[in-house]
Every structure is written in structure tokens, then in C-alpha cells.
Amino acid sequence: MRDSRHNLTKRRDGRRLTMELLPVFWIALVVLSSLQTETEAEDADVCQDIRRTNHLFEKRSSKQGLKVEAAAVKERNFQCHLYATELLSCSWSFPTLQNDTHLSVYISVCSDTVQTLSHMLKERVGSMNLTLSDHESENVILQFNVTLQREWTVYSYIYDIDEIEVLSPPQDITASISNGDLLVTWSKPMNRKDSLPDCFEYELDLGDQEEHKQMDTSLTYTLSNANPSHTYRVKIRTKVSDLCTGSSLWSAWSHTITLERTDKLNLLVIISISLGIPMILLALLLLVRHQRVLEVLFPPIPRPPQKYKGFLEKNDIANFAYPAPPAEPVEEITEVEDTDKTL
Numbered sequence: 001m002r003d004s005r006h007n008l009t010k011r012r013d014g015r016r017l018t019m020e021l022l023p024v025f026w027i028a029l030v031v032l033s034s035l036q037t038e039t040e041a042e043d044a045d046v047c048q049d050i051r052r053t054n055h056l057f058e059k060r061s062s063k064q065g066l067k068v069e070a071a072a073v074k075e076r077n078f079q080c081h082l083y084a085t086e087l088l089s090c091s092w093s094f095p096t097l098q099n100d101t102h103l104s105v106y107i108s109v110c111s112d113t114v115q116t117l118s119h120m121l122k123e124r125v126g127s128m129n130l131t132l133s134d135h136e137s138e139n140v141i142l143q144f145n146v147t148l149q150r151e152w153t154v155y156s157y158i159y160d161i162d163e164i165e166v167l168s169p170p171q172d173i174t175a176s177i178s179n180g181d182l183l184v185t186w187s188k189p190m191n192r193k194d195s196l197p198d199c200f201e202y203e204l205d206l207g208d209q210e211e212h213k214q215m216d217t218s219l220t221y222t223l224s225n226a227n228p229s230h231t232y233r234v235k236i237r238t239k240v241s242d243l244c245t246g247s248s249l250w251s252a253w254s255h256t257i258t259l260e261r262t263d264k265l266n267l268l269v270i271i272s273i274s275l276g277i278p279m280i281l282l283a284l285l286l287l288v289r290h291q292r293v294l295e296v297l298f299p300p301i302p303r304p305p306q307k308y309k310g311f312l313e314k315n316d317i318a319n320f321a322y323p324a325p326p327a328e329p330v331e332e333i334t335e336v337e338d339t340d341k342t343l
């Protein structure tokens with residue numbers, strides 16, 4: 001009885017263990033089989049072996065191979081972008097890679113006909129810029145060879161060049177305000193594929209602290225009833241829409257076009273009027289009161305009357321003591337006889 005119960009428990013435990021381990025076995029099986037197919041790949045010419053883009057392939061020196069921590073090499077550890085249709089910029093960072101391992105990084109650019117030299121670097125954190133001379137290039141292959149003594153694991157990642165192309169900012173931007181509306185225009189971006197206008201979307205920043213305006217395909221934007229008292233600073237960026245092939249990254253922002261507030265002139269006039277008129281009035285007032293102000297500020301120097309002047313110049317003391325009385329005008333009385341009447 002005790003035994004059978006023990007057996008039952010054991011069997012239950014066994015079944016639970018099987019249930020728990022089953023997914024692990026299954027995953028291991030899938031991983032093993034996928035590893036097997038990838039180990040078959042020939043490494044003579046990476047460009048001859050482009051089977052699947054945007055996928056991390058792993059190849060080991062032996063079945064056991066070098067055990068690299070799963071988290072150490074991940075897709076988020078590296079990236080490649082193509083700028084201005086020809087500048088390839090790749091960067092990587094493997095900070096958690098074991099210290100005693102060696103890392104080699106290879107970049108290959110493949111076109112239909114030619115495989116350009118693969119560039120090799122050995123830094124754990126690094127970047128590399130290449131200028132693509134061949135406009136027909138189709139793929140970029142990044143490879144990381146992690147080596148520990150004689151065992152190695154090589155990771156390969158294949159990009160479709162068109163999918164990593166980051167657009168240049170929109171060009172030929174014009175912005176103006178007419179009839180109260182703000183009108184912005186720009187030209188269709190250029191990319192390697194020369195995609196149709198429908199493939200691009202845009203984001204506008206009007207510098208008005210409002211949300212950015214999202215636009216599909218259109219090459220113009222109109223803001224009706226633009227605020228005339230606002231200075232607009234317009235800039236645009238673009239990216240390829242999800243419907244077409246291209247990077248999901250936005251381009252850099254374009255240069256900024258500044259639209260001065262349209263009422264600036266009016267404002268100036270208002271300011272000058274509101275300040276100017278009182279000033280003019282004040283000036284007039286001052287002019288009118290000028291004389292009086294002058295009199296108050298600079299009172300006239302008192303001058304002796306003319307009669308004292310002559311006396312002072314003569315310096316006649318006797319005269320001073322007994323000043324001669326002013327010659328009184330002699331009154332002349334003329335008697336007019338009324339002769340006419342008597343005559």
C-alpha cells in the first residue's frame with residue numbers, strides 16, 4: 001500500500017517532469033535542426049550565400065562549438081544604416097561578451113556582380129563608415145567571429161540595402177503666409193530606389209509648441225487661420241511609409257524656415273504712435289514753456305539803468321552827494337487867443 005502510493009507519487013512526478021521538460025526538448029530540437037542547416041553553409045564567398053535577410057545566422061567550429069552567452073550577441077547589439085544613398089554606417093557593441101574571447105567584425109557589400117572587400121575590425125564596441133561606390137549594391141553582410149582558443153562561432157546578418165536607407169531631409173522647402181493661411185511646400189525626397197511619391201510620409205514642426213503634423217504623401221501643407229501674432233519656425237522630416245521598402249527611421253530634420261510675425265510692422269507703428277505722440281506733445285509743451293523755464297533757470301543779470309551808468313563812469317563824488325535834480329522839463333504854456341471869434 002505504502003509502496004504503491006510511493007510509486008504513484010513517483011509516476012506523477014515523472015509525468016510532471018515530462019510535461020515540464022517537453023517544451024525544452026522541443027525548443028532544443030528546433031534549435032539543433034536550425035543550427036544544422038546553417039552549419040551547412042559554405043563560407044567561401046559570403047555574397048554567394050544570401051538566403052535570408054534580417055536574420056541572425058550562427059555557425060560554429062564544431063557541434064559543441066564555442067558557447068557564447070545567448071544574450072551577448074543579439075540583433076539589438078549592432079545596426080547598419082545607409083545615409084545620403086551612399087554612406088554606409090555600421091556600429092556594434094558587445095559589452096557582455098566574455099573577456100577572454102576574441103572578436104573580429106567583417107563588413108561585406110554585395111552587388112549582383114561584385115563583392116567588395118570585407119572590412120575587418122577587432123573592437124567590442126565600434127563603428128565603421130564606408131562610402132559605396134557601386135550603385136548596384138544590394139546587400140550588406142555583417143559578420144562577427146567570436147573566438148576562444150581554437151573554438152569559434154561566427155554570426156552573420158544580411159541586410160537588404162534598400163531597407164536600411166535613411167532618407168535625407170526634405171529639400172526645396174518654402175513657407176509663406178497669405179490671406180491668413182500658412183502654406184508650406186517641399187519636394188519629393190530622393191532615395192536609391194527612386195520610390196513613388198506615395199511611398200513617403202512627413203512630419204512638420206511649426207515651432208508653435210503644438211503637436212507635430214503627420215502627413216501622408218502630400219507635398220504641401222496648409223494651416224488655415226495662421227496666428228498672425230506668432231513667429232512660425234517650420235521644419236520637416238520624412239521617412240518611407242510601411243507600405244514601401246525602406247528604413248523605419250525618420251530622416252534628420254530639414255533646416256528651419258522662419259516666418260516673422262506678420263503684424264510686426266503694425267506693432268511697430270502702434271508702438272511708435274503710442275510713444276511718439278506724447279513725445280511730440282511734450283516737446284511742444286517744453287517749447288512753449290521754454291522762455292519761462294529759461295527765466296527760472298537763468299534769471300537775467302540785473303543791469304543799472306542808463307542814468308546811473310553815466311554817473312558811475314564819471315565817478316563824481318560831489319555829484320554823488322548832491323545829485324543834481326533831473327532837469328525838469330519846462331512847461332511851456334501857450335496861450336492861444338481866440339482871435340477868430342473877435343475878428
Ligand SMILES: *[C@@H]1O[C@H](CO)[C@@H](O)[C@H](O)[C@H]1NC(C)=O
Pocket residue numbers: 096097098099
Ligand atoms: C572584463 O574585464 C573588465 C575589466 O577589464 C571587468 O570590469 C569585467 O567585469 C570583465 N567582464 C567579464 C565578463 O569578465
Ligand SMILES: *[C@@H]1O[C@H](CO)[C@@H](O)[C@H](O)[C@H]1NC(C)=O
Pocket residue numbers: 083089127128129
Ligand atoms: C559615420 O557617419 C555617421 C553619419 O554621418 C556619423 O554620425 C559618425 O560619426 C560616423 N562615424 C565614423 C566612425 O566616422
Ligand SMILES: *[C@@H]1O[C@H](CO)[C@@H](O)[C@H](O)[C@H]1NC(C)=O
Pocket residue numbers: 043104145146147152154
Ligand atoms: C574565426 O576566427 C578564427 C580565429 O581567428 C579562425 O580560425 C576561423 O577560421 C574564423 N572563422 C570563420 C568562419 O571565419
